[in-house]
Amino acid sequence: MVSSCSFRNKIDSNYYCQKNKLTCNKVNKIVNFKTSKGDFEVELFGKDNPVTVSNFLENIENNIYVNQKFYKIINYTQLKFIHGGVNPENKFYIERNQTLNKTSPSIPLEIKFKEEIKPRYNYQIKNPNETENLVNTFESGSIAMVKTSKNNSSSTEFFFVTNKIPELDGRYSIFGRIIKGFDVLEEIKKEDYIKEIKIYN
Numbered sequence: 001m002v003s004s005c006s007f008r009n010k011i012d013s014n015y016y017c018q019k020n021k022l023t024c025n026k027v028n029k030i031v032n033f034k035t036s037k038g039d040f041e042v043e044l045f046g047k048d049n050p051v052t053v054s055n056f057l058e059n060i061e062n063n064i065y066v067n068q069k070f071y072k073i074i075n076y077t078q079l080k081f082i083h084g085g086v087n088p089e090n091k092f093y094i095e096r097n098q099t100l101n102k103t104s105p106s107i108p109l110e111i112k113f114k115e116e117i118k119p120r121y122n123y124q125i126k127n128p129n130e131t132e133n134l135v136n137t138f139e140s141g142s143i144a145m146v147k148t149s150k151n152n153s154s155s156t157e158f159f160f161v162t163n164k165i166p167e168l169d170g171r172y173s174i175f176g177r178i179i180k181g182f183d184v185l186e187e188i189k190k191e192d193y194i195k196e197i198k199i200y201n
Contacts, residue, residue, distance in 0.1 A: 012118050013050040016108055020155075022054040029053065030179070030200040031060065035070075036192045040181025041200075042143060048112040048135050049119060049175040052145060055107050055155055056175065059085075060197045064156065069193045078163055082188050083146065085157035106152040107145070110173045112136065122151040125170025138165040141178030141185060147171075160185055 017024035029044045046053040059065060064086055072083035108121040112135040125131060138144070143160050145153035153173045160178070162185065178185055 011121060013110075016051045016110075016121060017054055020051070020055065020107060022051065022058055024050050025054045025057055026050045029057065031057075031176075032198045032200060033181075034195040034198065035184065035188065036195065037187045038181065038184040040184045041179050042141075042176045043179050044176040045136060045174075049110050049173060051107055051119075051121075052110050052153065052173045052175040056145075056158070057199065059156060060199055063196070065194050066196050067193055069191055070188055071190070073188070073190045079165060080162040080186070082160045082162075082185065083157065084159070084194060085146070085154070087157065105155050106148045107155050107173075109147070109151045109153055110175075111170055124151055131166065131169040134170055136174040136177075137169040138172075138174060139177060140164065141182050142174050143176045143178075144172040144174045162186055 013024055013026070016022075025046045027046045029046055031042050031044060033040050033042060044053045044056065065084070068084060068086060070082055070084045071087050072081075074081035074083075109124060110119045110121055111123065111125070112119045113130075113133045114135055115133060125134075131137065136142070138161050140163050141160065143158055146157035146159055148154050
């Protein structure tokens with residue numbers, strides 16, 4: 001079993017940013033989601049998830065989320081999943097990847113451990129004990145990328161959660177969290193939509 005202490009990163013964020021033609025952004029950013037239900041602000045964790053955040057910021061700058069619907073809502077008693085972004089079944093998904101010269105609709109799974117300088121890529125936690133050392137876990141208002149396979153995230157689809165869900169920690173790239181307007185997120189239903197996303201800083 002691989003422990004977090006013995007893990008060694010062979011490939012870093014710069015490699016994946018270059019591979020995906022991204023400007024690697026390694027600072028935290030604030031973005032404002034303007035939706036049909038109201039506005040909320042999200043802090044993006046660029047320091048811990050530079051590839052995922054850089055990809056998301058590029059999507060915002062290319063306006064791919066403008067007027068995109070929240071296409072799937074999963075409701076549980078104490079938890080709600082709110083899916084947004086560009087769904088692969090949508091024609092625009094293919095057009096977007098061609099426009100940006102993307103070679104793949106996926107980016108690597110990216111998670112960060114407290115005692116490690118660099119994030120881990122293409123690595124999913126198998127040992128539940130390892131989740132104690134994660135920098136980011138699923139909390140109320142967390143945003144993560146949808147997965148396309150075991151070790152890869154979608155380059156365009158994301159989801160929010162409305163509560164803690166430790167069962168999924170270490171299995172998704174959690175790259176931000178709502179810092180203002182959480183009540184708006186809770187009101188979102190299927191077919192509500194994103195008017196636009198603005199980058200604050």
